[in-house]
Amino acid sequence: MLSSALNYVALRLLGESPNGGDGAMEKSRKWILDHGGATFTAAWGKFWLTVLGVYDWSGVNPVPPEFWLLPYYLPFHPGRMSCYCRMVYLPMSYIYGRRFVGPITPLVMELRKELYTDAYDEIDWNKARTECAKEDMYNPHSLVLGISWTILHKFEPIMFHWPWRKLRNKALAFIMRHIHYEDESTHYINMGAVPKALSMLACWIEDPDSEAFKCHIARVPDYLWIAKDGMKMQ
Structure with missing residues (x-):
């Protein structure tokens, strides 16, 4: 599907x-x-x-950006995920947090x-x-994960209201600093096509006219190549 x-x-x-x-x-x-x-x-x-x-944010399981502000020693801190997983979750949580x-x-x-x-x-x-x-x-999702998502889905919307909005903005700014660091470290190629697309979108949401977004656009062709059966991306 x-x-x-x-x-x-x-x-x-x-x-x-x-x-x-x-x-x-x-x-x-x-x-x-x-x-x-x-x-x-x-x-x-x-x-x-x-x-x-084409779909609604209320039908998406929460990807809260505030998790990035948790103490790193916690076993469920997103920074402890595998490298590819966390580099997907990083911009995804920014986009989710902005409800773009x-x-x-x-x-x-x-x-x-x-x-x-x-x-x-x-x-x-x-x-x-x-x-x-x-x-x-x-x-299949575990019962614990399902319950956690349900609780987050119910209470996460308060992050758009004062005073919680300050925490949301702090988390979003924290995430963008990490995105920019990853972009600059990889010369805007990123780890793979999926985090590349997500990070590029996050930069556009932050500022469509930013130098970061322009640098992202310039590196898109690096993922495109022609095979005998047509164009591929990866």
Whole structure:
């Protein structure tokens, strides 16, 4: 579901019609809907669809930026994650903390109609938050993780209100310092394509005209290469 939903959206963004691709788009959409719709995509899918405006932040499990302010000696501090995992979580928590959503264009509105079995305004986002297609469920969430997410989902919104907003802003500033450090250390290539895209977006959200974002754009071609069957990214 993750790949099907994101590839379908990518093709639509590139100009493919809902019934184009010699029937491939229609077959893809039918598969997505037959398997419950895009609410059943995995966490990264929900995240990117939300950024685009095709999904809602209330249907995404919390990625609180404040965790980066916790004492490092705690075993669940994000800095103790594996290197790739933490470099994905770092910009992801910034974007989540800002609740960024792109412009709601006519195409976004069309995608909202194409990807779900229910009308977009009638989707139970809290239920969708924990939905995942069996094809994508490699390791079911533990009870402890599920309870933790539910508690965070309920109480995390207070971070947008005074005086907690100060803590949120402090966490976001802390994260951006780390993102800029990683960018400069890797000459804006980053560790891989996923953290590269997330860090580039975080820099754009912080300041679309920043030198950091321009440096990110300049290094995108480093991930692109031509194979015998077309362009690849990695």
